[in-house]
Amino acid sequence: MGKLIKWYFLAAVFLSVVWLVISEIVSLPIIPSPFLVAENLADIFMKYIAIHSLYSLMRIGAGLLLAIVVGLPLGVLMGYFARADKVLAPLVYLTYPIPKIALLPILMLLFGVGDSSKIVMIFLIIVFQVVVAVRDGIRSIPKETYYPLYSLGASFTDIFWEVLWPASLPKFITAVRVALATAISVLFFTETFGTQYGMGYFIMDAWLRVNYLEMYSGIVVLSFIGLILFSAIDIIEKQACHWQYK
Amino acid sequence: MIEINDLTVTYKSDKEQYTAIKNVTMTIPDGGTCALIGPSGCGKSTLLKAVAGLIPSFEGNVEINGAPVNPKEQTIGFMPQNYGLLPWRTVYDNIALGMKIKKSPALLDKNTIKGVMHQLGLEGLGHRYPKELSGGQQQRVALARVFALKPDILLMDEPFSALDAITREEMQDVFLKLWRKFEVSTIFVTHYVEEALYLGQKIVILSAGSGSISNVIDNPLFGVENVRGQEKFFQMGLKLREIIKKDWEQAWES
Ligand SMILES: Nc1ncnc2c1ncn2[C@@H]1O[C@H](COP(=O)(O)OP(=O)(O)O)[C@@H](O)[C@H]1O
Ligand SMILES: [Mg+2]
Numbered sequence: 001m002g003k004l005i006k007w008y009f010l011a012a013v014f015l016s017v018v019w020l021v022i023s024e025i026v027s028l029p030i031i032p033s034p035f036l037v038a039e040n041l042a043d044i045f046m047k048y049i050a051i052h053s054l055y056s057l058m059r060i061g062a063g064l065l066l067a068i069v070v071g072l073p074l075g076v077l078m079g080y081f082a083r084a085d086k087v088l089a090p091l092v093y094l095t096y097p098i099p100k101i102a103l104l105p106i107l108m109l110l111f112g113v114g115d116s117s118k119i120v121m122i123f124l125i126i127v128f129q130v131v132v133a134v135r136d137g138i139r140s141i142p143k144e145t146y147y148p149l150y151s152l153g154a155s156f157t158d159i160f161w162e163v164l165w166p167a168s169l170p171k172f173i174t175a176v177r178v179a180l181a182t183a184i185s186v187l188f189f190t191e192t193f194g195t196q197y198g199m200g201y202f203i204m205d206a207w208l209r210v211n212y213l214e215m216y217s218g219i220v221v222l223s224f225i226g227l228i229l230f231s232a233i234d235i236i237e238k239q240a241c242h243w244q245y246k
Numbered sequence: 247m248i249e250i251n252d253l254t255v256t257y258k259s260d261k262e263q264y265t266a267i268k269n270v271t272m273t274i275p276d277g278g279t280c281a282l283i284g285p286s287g288c289g290k291s292t293l294l295k296a297v298a299g300l301i302p303s304f305e306g307n308v309e310i311n312g313a314p315v316n317p318k319e320q321t322i323g324f325m326p327q328n329y330g331l332l333p334w335r336t337v338y339d340n341i342a343l344g345m346k347i348k349k350s351p352a353l354l355d356k357n358t359i360k361g362v363m364h365q366l367g368l369e370g371l372g373h374r375y376p377k378e379l380s381g382g383q384q385q386r387v388a389l390a391r392v393f394a395l396k397p398d399i400l401l402m403d404e405p406f407s408a409l410d411a412i413t414r415e416e417m418q419d420v421f422l423k424l425w426r427k428f429e430v431s432t433i434f435v436t437h438y439v440e441e442a443l444y445l446g447q448k449i450v451i452l453s454a455g456s457g458s459i460s461n462v463i464d465n466p467l468f469g470v471e472n473v474r475g476q477e478k479f480f481q482m483g484l485k486l487r488e489i490i491k492k493d494w495e496q497a498w499e500s
Binding site: 142144145147148149150151152153154158162163166167241243246 | 322374395
Protein backbone atom coordinates (compact mmCIF):
# COMPACT_ATOMS: atom_id res chain seq x y z
CA MET A 1 0.00 0.00 0.00
CA GLY A 2 2.75 2.45 1.01
CA LYS A 3 4.63 1.61 -2.17
CA LEU A 4 1.52 2.20 -4.23
CA ILE A 5 1.02 5.66 -2.72
CA LYS A 6 4.64 6.47 -3.51
CA TRP A 7 4.06 5.69 -7.20
CA TYR A 8 0.89 7.76 -7.28
CA PHE A 9 2.81 10.62 -5.70
CA LEU A 10 5.60 10.36 -8.26
CA ALA A 11 3.06 10.30 -11.11
CA ALA A 12 1.39 13.44 -9.72
CA VAL A 13 4.76 15.20 -9.49
CA PHE A 14 5.58 14.16 -13.05
CA LEU A 15 2.27 15.48 -14.43
CA SER A 16 2.70 18.75 -12.53
CA VAL A 17 6.15 19.19 -14.04
CA VAL A 18 4.76 18.60 -17.54
CA TRP A 19 2.03 21.12 -16.78
CA LEU A 20 4.59 23.63 -15.48
CA VAL A 21 6.80 23.27 -18.56
CA ILE A 22 3.85 23.76 -20.92
CA SER A 23 2.64 26.80 -19.02
CA GLU A 24 6.15 28.32 -19.17
CA ILE A 25 6.43 27.69 -22.90
CA VAL A 26 2.92 28.92 -23.80
CA SER A 27 2.97 31.68 -21.17
CA LEU A 28 -0.64 32.72 -21.70
CA PRO A 29 -3.30 33.17 -18.96
CA ILE A 30 -5.25 30.21 -20.40
CA ILE A 31 -2.55 27.87 -19.04
CA PRO A 32 -1.59 29.13 -15.59
CA SER A 33 1.28 27.63 -13.61
CA PRO A 34 0.32 24.73 -11.34
CA PHE A 35 1.75 26.65 -8.36
CA LEU A 36 -0.72 29.49 -8.87
CA VAL A 37 -3.55 27.00 -9.25
CA ALA A 38 -2.54 25.15 -6.09
CA GLU A 39 -2.42 28.42 -4.20
CA ASN A 40 -5.81 29.43 -5.52
CA LEU A 41 -7.27 26.02 -4.72
CA ALA A 42 -6.06 26.21 -1.14
CA ASP A 43 -7.64 29.65 -0.88
CA ILE A 44 -11.09 28.93 -2.27
CA PHE A 45 -11.67 25.21 -1.74
CA MET A 46 -13.49 25.44 1.58
CA LYS A 47 -15.06 28.77 0.74
CA TYR A 48 -16.50 28.00 -2.71
CA ILE A 49 -15.66 24.63 -4.19
CA ALA A 50 -16.47 22.15 -1.41
CA ILE A 51 -20.23 22.61 -1.72
CA HIS A 52 -20.08 22.10 -5.50
CA SER A 53 -18.05 18.92 -5.17
CA LEU A 54 -20.54 17.57 -2.63
CA TYR A 55 -23.38 18.15 -5.08
CA SER A 56 -21.52 16.34 -7.81
CA LEU A 57 -20.65 13.44 -5.53
CA MET A 58 -24.24 13.21 -4.34
CA ARG A 59 -25.55 13.00 -7.93
CA ILE A 60 -23.05 10.33 -8.91
CA GLY A 61 -23.70 8.40 -5.70
CA ALA A 62 -27.47 8.50 -6.16
CA GLY A 63 -27.25 7.48 -9.83
CA LEU A 64 -24.86 4.67 -9.03
CA LEU A 65 -26.96 3.38 -6.15
CA LEU A 66 -30.08 3.39 -8.29
CA ALA A 67 -28.23 1.56 -11.07
CA ILE A 68 -27.10 -1.13 -8.63
CA VAL A 69 -30.51 -1.52 -7.02
CA VAL A 70 -32.17 -1.97 -10.41
CA GLY A 71 -29.37 -3.53 -12.45
CA LEU A 72 -28.16 -6.20 -10.06
CA PRO A 73 -31.47 -8.06 -9.60
CA LEU A 74 -32.18 -7.73 -13.32
CA GLY A 75 -28.79 -9.17 -14.22
CA VAL A 76 -29.19 -12.03 -11.74
CA LEU A 77 -32.64 -12.82 -13.10
CA MET A 78 -31.45 -12.81 -16.71
CA GLY A 79 -28.34 -14.81 -15.97
CA TYR A 80 -29.97 -17.49 -13.84
CA PHE A 81 -33.42 -17.94 -15.36
CA ALA A 82 -33.25 -18.63 -19.10
CA ARG A 83 -36.88 -17.66 -19.48
CA ALA A 84 -36.38 -14.22 -17.95
CA ASP A 85 -33.49 -13.67 -20.32
CA LYS A 86 -35.62 -14.60 -23.31
CA VAL A 87 -38.10 -11.86 -22.45
CA LEU A 88 -35.69 -9.20 -21.21
CA ALA A 89 -32.69 -9.60 -23.51
CA PRO A 90 -34.37 -8.02 -26.57
CA LEU A 91 -35.43 -5.08 -24.42
CA VAL A 92 -31.91 -4.60 -23.13
CA TYR A 93 -30.26 -5.03 -26.51
CA LEU A 94 -32.59 -2.59 -28.24
CA THR A 95 -32.04 0.12 -25.65
CA TYR A 96 -28.37 -0.49 -24.85
CA PRO A 97 -26.88 1.16 -27.99
CA ILE A 98 -28.93 4.37 -27.70
CA PRO A 99 -26.48 7.14 -26.77
CA LYS A 100 -27.95 8.02 -23.41
CA ILE A 101 -26.82 11.64 -23.55
CA ALA A 102 -29.13 12.13 -26.53
CA LEU A 103 -32.02 11.43 -24.19
CA LEU A 104 -31.15 14.38 -21.98
CA PRO A 105 -33.72 16.77 -23.50
CA ILE A 106 -36.45 14.18 -22.92
CA LEU A 107 -35.27 13.50 -19.39
CA MET A 108 -35.34 17.21 -18.62
CA LEU A 109 -38.89 17.45 -19.91
CA LEU A 110 -39.93 14.43 -17.84
CA PHE A 111 -37.97 15.05 -14.64
CA GLY A 112 -37.34 18.79 -14.77
CA VAL A 113 -33.99 20.49 -15.11
CA GLY A 114 -33.05 19.85 -11.46
CA ASP A 115 -31.32 16.95 -9.72
CA SER A 116 -33.67 14.16 -10.83
CA SER A 117 -32.87 14.35 -14.53
CA LYS A 118 -29.13 14.43 -13.79
CA ILE A 119 -29.37 11.41 -11.51
CA VAL A 120 -31.52 9.48 -13.98
CA MET A 121 -28.97 10.26 -16.69
CA ILE A 122 -26.15 8.73 -14.64
CA PHE A 123 -28.38 5.82 -13.72
CA LEU A 124 -29.07 5.11 -17.41
CA ILE A 125 -25.40 5.15 -18.28
CA ILE A 126 -24.38 2.73 -15.53
CA VAL A 127 -27.36 0.40 -15.34
CA PHE A 128 -26.95 -1.28 -18.74
CA GLN A 129 -23.33 -2.12 -18.08
CA VAL A 130 -24.28 -3.59 -14.72
CA VAL A 131 -27.10 -5.72 -16.14
CA VAL A 132 -25.00 -7.16 -18.95
CA ALA A 133 -21.94 -7.77 -16.78
CA VAL A 134 -23.87 -9.52 -14.01
CA ARG A 135 -25.80 -11.62 -16.48
CA ASP A 136 -22.68 -12.74 -18.34
CA GLY A 137 -20.87 -13.35 -15.06
CA ILE A 138 -23.62 -15.71 -13.92
CA ARG A 139 -23.86 -17.43 -17.29
CA SER A 140 -20.20 -18.32 -17.27
CA ILE A 141 -20.57 -20.36 -14.07
CA PRO A 142 -20.11 -24.06 -14.94
CA LYS A 143 -23.21 -26.14 -14.21
CA GLU A 144 -21.17 -28.48 -12.00
CA THR A 145 -20.83 -25.69 -9.48
CA TYR A 146 -24.51 -25.91 -8.67
CA TYR A 147 -24.94 -29.69 -8.48
CA PRO A 148 -23.50 -30.38 -5.03
CA LEU A 149 -25.64 -27.54 -3.67
CA TYR A 150 -28.84 -28.59 -5.39
CA SER A 151 -28.37 -32.16 -4.23
CA LEU A 152 -28.37 -30.89 -0.66
CA GLY A 153 -31.63 -29.05 -1.23
CA ALA A 154 -30.13 -25.55 -1.42
CA SER A 155 -32.67 -22.73 -1.61
CA PHE A 156 -32.42 -19.84 -4.05
CA THR A 157 -31.10 -17.68 -1.22
CA ASP A 158 -28.29 -20.19 -0.64
CA ILE A 159 -27.49 -20.28 -4.35
CA PHE A 160 -27.47 -16.50 -4.51
CA TRP A 161 -25.09 -15.92 -1.62
CA GLU A 162 -22.83 -18.91 -2.21
CA VAL A 163 -22.60 -18.81 -6.00
CA LEU A 164 -24.34 -16.04 -7.95
CA TRP A 165 -23.17 -13.09 -5.88
CA PRO A 166 -19.48 -14.03 -5.53
CA ALA A 167 -19.27 -15.23 -9.14
CA SER A 168 -20.66 -12.05 -10.63
CA LEU A 169 -19.00 -9.59 -8.25
CA PRO A 170 -15.71 -9.12 -10.16
CA LYS A 171 -17.50 -8.49 -13.47
CA PHE A 172 -19.98 -6.25 -11.71
CA ILE A 173 -17.23 -4.11 -10.20
CA THR A 174 -15.39 -3.87 -13.51
CA ALA A 175 -18.59 -2.73 -15.19
CA VAL A 176 -19.10 -0.01 -12.59
CA ARG A 177 -15.52 1.13 -13.04
CA VAL A 178 -15.89 1.45 -16.82
CA ALA A 179 -19.31 3.09 -16.66
CA LEU A 180 -18.22 5.54 -14.00
CA ALA A 181 -15.71 7.24 -16.32
CA THR A 182 -18.49 7.98 -18.79
CA ALA A 183 -20.80 8.97 -15.98
CA ILE A 184 -18.39 11.63 -14.72
CA SER A 185 -18.06 13.24 -18.17
CA VAL A 186 -21.80 13.23 -18.63
CA LEU A 187 -22.33 14.63 -15.16
CA PHE A 188 -20.08 17.55 -16.06
CA PHE A 189 -22.19 18.21 -19.13
CA THR A 190 -25.55 18.00 -17.36
CA GLU A 191 -24.32 20.32 -14.61
CA THR A 192 -23.72 23.11 -17.08
CA PHE A 193 -27.42 23.95 -17.06
CA GLY A 194 -30.40 23.93 -14.76
CA THR A 195 -28.37 24.20 -11.57
CA GLN A 196 -26.31 26.62 -9.51
CA TYR A 197 -24.35 23.78 -7.90
CA GLY A 198 -21.96 21.06 -9.02
CA MET A 199 -18.44 20.95 -10.42
CA GLY A 200 -19.75 21.32 -13.99
CA TYR A 201 -21.48 24.55 -13.05
CA PHE A 202 -18.46 25.84 -11.14
CA ILE A 203 -15.98 25.20 -13.96
CA MET A 204 -18.18 26.70 -16.70
CA ASP A 205 -19.04 29.67 -14.50
CA ALA A 206 -15.37 30.39 -13.82
CA TRP A 207 -14.70 30.13 -17.53
CA LEU A 208 -17.46 32.65 -18.36
CA ARG A 209 -16.03 34.99 -15.73
CA VAL A 210 -12.62 34.54 -17.42
CA ASN A 211 -11.23 33.43 -14.07
CA TYR A 212 -8.82 30.78 -15.30
CA LEU A 213 -7.29 30.09 -11.91
CA GLU A 214 -10.69 29.13 -10.47
CA MET A 215 -11.50 27.16 -13.58
CA TYR A 216 -8.32 25.10 -13.18
CA SER A 217 -8.99 24.64 -9.49
CA GLY A 218 -12.37 23.21 -10.45
CA ILE A 219 -10.82 20.85 -13.00
CA VAL A 220 -8.30 19.62 -10.43
CA VAL A 221 -11.08 18.96 -7.91
CA LEU A 222 -13.20 17.12 -10.47
CA SER A 223 -10.20 14.96 -11.34
CA PHE A 224 -9.73 14.22 -7.66
CA ILE A 225 -13.35 13.16 -7.35
CA GLY A 226 -12.71 10.69 -10.16
CA LEU A 227 -9.52 9.48 -8.52
CA ILE A 228 -11.25 8.98 -5.18
CA LEU A 229 -14.10 7.03 -6.77
CA PHE A 230 -11.74 4.80 -8.71
CA SER A 231 -9.54 4.14 -5.69
CA ALA A 232 -12.60 3.31 -3.65
CA ILE A 233 -13.69 0.79 -6.27
CA ASP A 234 -10.20 -0.70 -6.36
CA ILE A 235 -10.13 -1.10 -2.60
CA ILE A 236 -13.58 -2.69 -2.57
CA GLU A 237 -12.54 -5.07 -5.32
CA LYS A 238 -9.34 -6.10 -3.56
CA GLN A 239 -11.35 -6.76 -0.41
CA ALA A 240 -14.30 -8.56 -1.95
CA CYS A 241 -12.59 -10.49 -4.72
CA HIS A 242 -9.19 -11.25 -3.24
CA TRP A 243 -9.59 -14.92 -4.16
CA GLN A 244 -9.00 -13.78 -7.74
CA TYR A 245 -5.55 -12.42 -7.00
CA LYS A 246 -4.18 -15.61 -5.49
CA MET B 247 -30.01 -48.34 0.33
CA ILE B 248 -30.59 -47.00 -3.18
CA GLU B 249 -33.35 -48.53 -5.26
CA ILE B 250 -33.76 -47.54 -8.88
CA ASN B 251 -36.83 -48.96 -10.53
CA ASP B 252 -37.52 -48.80 -14.24
CA LEU B 253 -35.95 -45.34 -14.53
CA THR B 254 -36.31 -43.51 -17.83
CA VAL B 255 -34.99 -39.99 -18.33
CA THR B 256 -35.94 -37.95 -21.36
CA TYR B 257 -34.47 -34.54 -22.18
CA LYS B 258 -37.04 -32.37 -23.87
CA SER B 259 -36.26 -29.24 -25.82
CA ASP B 260 -38.48 -27.21 -28.14
CA LYS B 261 -37.65 -29.31 -31.16
CA GLU B 262 -36.68 -32.76 -29.99
CA GLN B 263 -36.82 -35.37 -27.30
CA TYR B 264 -33.86 -37.43 -26.33
CA THR B 265 -34.08 -40.46 -24.09
CA ALA B 266 -30.75 -40.61 -22.29
CA ILE B 267 -31.64 -43.37 -19.81
CA LYS B 268 -34.07 -46.16 -20.52
CA ASN B 269 -35.66 -48.69 -18.14
CA VAL B 270 -32.80 -48.85 -15.70
CA THR B 271 -33.37 -50.99 -12.62
CA MET B 272 -30.72 -51.53 -9.98
CA THR B 273 -30.30 -51.76 -6.22
CA ILE B 274 -27.38 -50.75 -4.05
CA PRO B 275 -27.66 -52.30 -0.58
CA ASP B 276 -26.90 -50.36 2.59
CA GLY B 277 -23.24 -49.48 2.61
CA GLY B 278 -22.57 -51.01 -0.79
CA THR B 279 -20.67 -49.56 -3.69
CA CYS B 280 -21.51 -49.70 -7.33
CA ALA B 281 -19.33 -48.76 -10.28
CA LEU B 282 -21.02 -47.43 -13.36
CA ILE B 283 -19.05 -47.91 -16.53
CA GLY B 284 -19.89 -47.08 -20.13
CA PRO B 285 -18.83 -45.08 -23.17
CA SER B 286 -19.03 -41.32 -23.29
CA GLY B 287 -22.54 -40.03 -23.85
CA CYS B 288 -24.31 -43.21 -22.75
CA GLY B 289 -26.08 -41.47 -19.89
CA LYS B 290 -23.90 -42.09 -16.84
CA SER B 291 -24.05 -38.50 -15.62
CA THR B 292 -27.77 -38.39 -16.33
CA LEU B 293 -28.39 -41.48 -14.22
CA LEU B 294 -26.37 -40.02 -11.37
CA LYS B 295 -28.20 -36.70 -11.56
CA ALA B 296 -31.55 -38.44 -11.46
CA VAL B 297 -30.51 -40.29 -8.29
CA ALA B 298 -29.27 -37.01 -6.80
CA GLY B 299 -32.67 -35.42 -7.34
CA LEU B 300 -31.29 -32.92 -9.85
CA ILE B 301 -33.66 -33.90 -12.63
CA PRO B 302 -37.14 -32.60 -11.95
CA SER B 303 -39.14 -35.13 -13.96
CA PHE B 304 -38.44 -38.71 -14.91
CA GLU B 305 -40.36 -41.93 -15.29
CA GLY B 306 -39.97 -44.75 -12.79
CA ASN B 307 -38.85 -44.62 -9.16
CA VAL B 308 -35.73 -43.65 -7.30
CA GLU B 309 -35.88 -44.44 -3.60
CA ILE B 310 -33.33 -43.75 -0.92
CA ASN B 311 -33.77 -45.75 2.27
CA GLY B 312 -37.34 -46.47 1.25
CA ALA B 313 -38.45 -42.91 0.48
CA PRO B 314 -38.58 -41.17 -2.91
CA VAL B 315 -35.46 -39.10 -3.56
CA ASN B 316 -35.78 -35.59 -2.17
CA PRO B 317 -32.75 -33.33 -1.68
CA LYS B 318 -34.48 -31.44 1.10
CA GLU B 319 -35.24 -34.54 3.16
CA GLN B 320 -32.22 -36.73 2.58
CA THR B 321 -28.56 -35.90 2.71
CA ILE B 322 -27.19 -36.62 -0.73
CA GLY B 323 -23.49 -36.19 -1.24
CA PHE B 324 -22.86 -35.38 -4.88
CA MET B 325 -19.40 -34.96 -6.32
CA PRO B 326 -19.56 -33.70 -9.90
CA GLN B 327 -16.92 -34.00 -12.59
CA ASN B 328 -14.17 -31.49 -11.75
CA TYR B 329 -15.13 -31.57 -8.05
CA GLY B 330 -17.49 -28.56 -8.07
CA LEU B 331 -15.51 -26.60 -5.49
CA LEU B 332 -16.30 -22.91 -5.20
CA PRO B 333 -13.23 -20.92 -6.33
CA TRP B 334 -14.24 -17.97 -4.12
CA ARG B 335 -14.35 -19.95 -0.91
CA THR B 336 -11.39 -21.19 1.07
CA VAL B 337 -10.78 -24.88 1.60
CA TYR B 338 -12.31 -24.67 5.06
CA ASP B 339 -15.42 -22.83 3.82
CA ASN B 340 -15.78 -25.24 0.92
CA ILE B 341 -15.83 -28.15 3.34
CA ALA B 342 -18.25 -26.34 5.65
CA LEU B 343 -20.54 -25.41 2.75
CA GLY B 344 -22.55 -28.62 2.73
CA MET B 345 -23.21 -28.40 6.45
CA LYS B 346 -24.13 -24.76 6.11
CA ILE B 347 -26.75 -25.56 3.51
CA LYS B 348 -28.08 -28.49 5.51
CA LYS B 349 -28.10 -26.20 8.56
CA SER B 350 -26.35 -29.05 10.30
CA PRO B 351 -25.76 -28.55 14.03
CA ALA B 352 -22.39 -30.25 13.60
CA LEU B 353 -21.27 -27.07 11.86
CA LEU B 354 -21.10 -25.36 15.22
CA ASP B 355 -18.66 -28.01 16.30
CA LYS B 356 -15.48 -27.01 14.52
CA ASN B 357 -13.96 -30.36 15.49
CA THR B 358 -16.06 -32.20 12.90
CA ILE B 359 -14.46 -30.29 10.06
CA LYS B 360 -11.04 -30.39 11.69
CA GLY B 361 -11.43 -34.14 12.08
CA VAL B 362 -12.31 -34.72 8.44
CA MET B 363 -9.49 -32.44 7.32
CA HIS B 364 -7.12 -34.43 9.47
CA GLN B 365 -8.29 -37.72 8.01
CA LEU B 366 -7.72 -36.41 4.52
CA GLY B 367 -4.36 -34.83 5.23
CA LEU B 368 -5.61 -31.32 4.66
CA GLU B 369 -4.27 -29.76 7.85
CA GLY B 370 -2.80 -26.35 7.34
CA LEU B 371 -4.54 -25.87 4.00
CA GLY B 372 -7.80 -24.51 5.40
CA HIS B 373 -7.13 -20.89 4.45
CA ARG B 374 -6.12 -21.62 0.85
CA TYR B 375 -8.30 -21.24 -2.21
CA PRO B 376 -8.97 -24.22 -4.52
CA LYS B 377 -6.75 -22.88 -7.27
CA GLU B 378 -3.82 -22.87 -4.87
CA LEU B 379 -4.12 -26.65 -4.54
CA SER B 380 -2.96 -29.57 -6.67
CA GLY B 381 -5.55 -31.76 -8.38
CA GLY B 382 -5.17 -34.45 -5.74
CA GLN B 383 -5.64 -31.93 -2.94
CA GLN B 384 -8.75 -30.50 -4.59
CA GLN B 385 -10.07 -34.04 -4.81
CA ARG B 386 -9.45 -34.48 -1.08
CA VAL B 387 -11.35 -31.28 -0.33
CA ALA B 388 -14.29 -32.52 -2.39
CA LEU B 389 -14.22 -35.82 -0.47
CA ALA B 390 -13.99 -33.96 2.83
CA ARG B 391 -17.01 -31.90 1.88
CA VAL B 392 -19.23 -34.91 1.24
CA PHE B 393 -17.99 -37.08 4.10
CA ALA B 394 -18.25 -34.26 6.65
CA LEU B 395 -22.00 -34.42 6.10
CA LYS B 396 -22.26 -38.13 6.89
CA PRO B 397 -24.49 -38.46 3.83
CA ASP B 398 -27.23 -41.05 3.34
CA ILE B 399 -25.82 -41.80 -0.08
CA LEU B 400 -22.80 -40.74 -2.07
CA LEU B 401 -22.70 -40.12 -5.80
CA MET B 402 -19.47 -39.42 -7.64
CA ASP B 403 -19.11 -38.57 -11.31
CA GLU B 404 -15.72 -39.65 -12.66
CA PRO B 405 -14.16 -38.67 -9.36
CA PHE B 406 -10.55 -39.58 -10.03
CA SER B 407 -10.28 -39.26 -13.78
CA ALA B 408 -8.56 -35.87 -13.84
CA LEU B 409 -5.68 -37.17 -11.72
CA ASP B 410 -2.42 -38.74 -12.82
CA ALA B 411 -2.17 -42.52 -12.45
CA ILE B 412 -0.20 -42.55 -9.18
CA THR B 413 -2.35 -39.93 -7.47
CA ARG B 414 -5.45 -41.72 -8.71
CA GLU B 415 -4.49 -44.99 -7.00
CA GLU B 416 -3.63 -43.10 -3.85
CA MET B 417 -7.02 -41.35 -3.88
CA GLN B 418 -8.79 -44.64 -4.48
CA ASP B 419 -7.26 -45.91 -1.25
CA VAL B 420 -8.19 -42.70 0.56
CA PHE B 421 -11.74 -43.14 -0.63
CA LEU B 422 -11.91 -46.80 0.41
CA LYS B 423 -10.70 -45.96 3.91
CA LEU B 424 -13.34 -43.28 4.36
CA TRP B 425 -16.04 -45.41 2.83
CA ARG B 426 -15.25 -48.28 5.24
CA LYS B 427 -15.50 -45.86 8.14
CA PHE B 428 -18.76 -44.19 7.12
CA GLU B 429 -20.43 -47.13 5.33
CA VAL B 430 -22.22 -44.96 2.80
CA SER B 431 -24.09 -46.49 -0.13
CA THR B 432 -22.16 -45.20 -3.12
CA ILE B 433 -22.55 -45.03 -6.87
CA PHE B 434 -19.62 -43.80 -8.86
CA VAL B 435 -19.00 -43.34 -12.56
CA THR B 436 -15.69 -44.38 -14.06
CA HIS B 437 -13.90 -44.83 -17.36
CA TYR B 438 -11.34 -47.19 -15.95
CA VAL B 439 -11.89 -50.92 -15.73
CA GLU B 440 -9.28 -51.21 -12.95
CA GLU B 441 -11.02 -48.51 -10.93
CA ALA B 442 -14.36 -50.30 -11.27
CA LEU B 443 -12.71 -53.56 -10.13
CA TYR B 444 -10.96 -51.97 -7.20
CA LEU B 445 -13.78 -49.85 -5.82
CA GLY B 446 -17.01 -51.47 -6.99
CA GLN B 447 -18.74 -54.34 -5.18
CA LYS B 448 -21.05 -54.32 -8.12
CA ILE B 449 -20.12 -53.24 -11.63
CA VAL B 450 -22.89 -52.01 -13.88
CA ILE B 451 -22.17 -51.68 -17.58
CA LEU B 452 -24.33 -49.21 -19.45
CA SER B 453 -24.59 -49.97 -23.12
CA ALA B 454 -23.72 -47.50 -25.82
CA GLY B 455 -26.60 -45.88 -27.60
CA SER B 456 -29.63 -47.36 -25.89
CA GLY B 457 -29.10 -45.92 -22.40
CA SER B 458 -29.92 -49.15 -20.59
CA ILE B 459 -28.00 -51.66 -18.51
CA SER B 460 -26.29 -54.38 -20.49
CA ASN B 461 -24.50 -56.24 -17.72
CA VAL B 462 -24.27 -56.38 -13.94
CA ILE B 463 -21.25 -58.07 -12.46
CA ASP B 464 -20.79 -58.99 -8.81
CA ASN B 465 -17.15 -58.27 -8.26
CA PRO B 466 -15.41 -61.10 -6.39
CA LEU B 467 -12.22 -59.09 -6.03
CA PHE B 468 -13.69 -56.21 -4.06
CA GLY B 469 -12.01 -55.75 -0.71
CA VAL B 470 -9.24 -58.28 -1.32
CA GLU B 471 -5.96 -57.13 0.25
CA ASN B 472 -3.36 -55.77 -2.18
CA VAL B 473 -5.44 -57.03 -5.06
CA ARG B 474 -4.04 -54.58 -7.59
CA GLY B 475 -0.77 -56.47 -7.92
CA GLN B 476 -2.32 -59.90 -8.25
CA GLU B 477 -2.71 -62.03 -11.34
CA LYS B 478 -6.46 -62.55 -10.85
CA PHE B 479 -6.99 -58.79 -10.82
CA PHE B 480 -5.24 -58.56 -14.14
CA GLN B 481 -7.23 -61.50 -15.56
CA MET B 482 -10.52 -60.09 -14.32
CA GLY B 483 -9.66 -56.76 -15.95
CA LEU B 484 -9.16 -58.50 -19.28
CA LYS B 485 -12.44 -60.35 -18.90
CA LEU B 486 -14.31 -57.19 -18.10
CA ARG B 487 -12.78 -55.40 -21.07
CA GLU B 488 -13.88 -58.30 -23.26
CA ILE B 489 -17.48 -58.01 -22.04
CA ILE B 490 -17.55 -54.26 -22.58
CA LYS B 491 -16.02 -54.54 -26.03
CA LYS B 492 -18.53 -57.15 -27.14
CA ASP B 493 -21.37 -55.04 -25.85
CA TRP B 494 -20.20 -51.94 -27.67
CA GLU B 495 -19.66 -53.82 -30.89
CA GLN B 496 -23.23 -55.04 -30.69
CA ALA B 497 -24.42 -51.51 -30.09
CA TRP B 498 -22.55 -50.29 -33.14
CA GLU B 499 -24.04 -52.97 -35.34
CA SER B 500 -27.61 -52.22 -34.40
N1 LIG C 1 -29.41 -31.06 -20.38
C1 LIG C 1 -29.43 -31.87 -21.46
N2 LIG C 1 -30.30 -31.64 -22.48
C2 LIG C 1 -30.34 -32.45 -23.56
N3 LIG C 1 -29.57 -33.52 -23.73
C3 LIG C 1 -28.67 -33.81 -22.76
C4 LIG C 1 -28.56 -33.01 -21.58
N4 LIG C 1 -27.59 -33.53 -20.79
C5 LIG C 1 -27.14 -34.62 -21.46
N5 LIG C 1 -27.78 -34.79 -22.62
C6 LIG C 1 -27.56 -35.88 -23.60
O1 LIG C 1 -27.80 -37.10 -22.97
C7 LIG C 1 -26.82 -38.06 -23.32
C8 LIG C 1 -26.15 -38.60 -22.07
O2 LIG C 1 -25.39 -37.59 -21.47
P1 LIG C 1 -24.56 -37.84 -20.15
O3 LIG C 1 -25.45 -38.41 -19.12
O4 LIG C 1 -23.85 -36.59 -19.81
O5 LIG C 1 -23.51 -38.94 -20.66
P2 LIG C 1 -22.18 -39.48 -19.97
O6 LIG C 1 -22.06 -38.91 -18.62
O7 LIG C 1 -22.34 -40.99 -19.97
O8 LIG C 1 -21.07 -39.10 -20.88
C9 LIG C 1 -25.84 -37.38 -24.26
O9 LIG C 1 -26.15 -37.76 -25.56
C10 LIG C 1 -26.12 -35.90 -24.07
O10 LIG C 1 -25.95 -35.23 -25.29
MG1 LIG D 1 -20.59 -37.64 -17.83
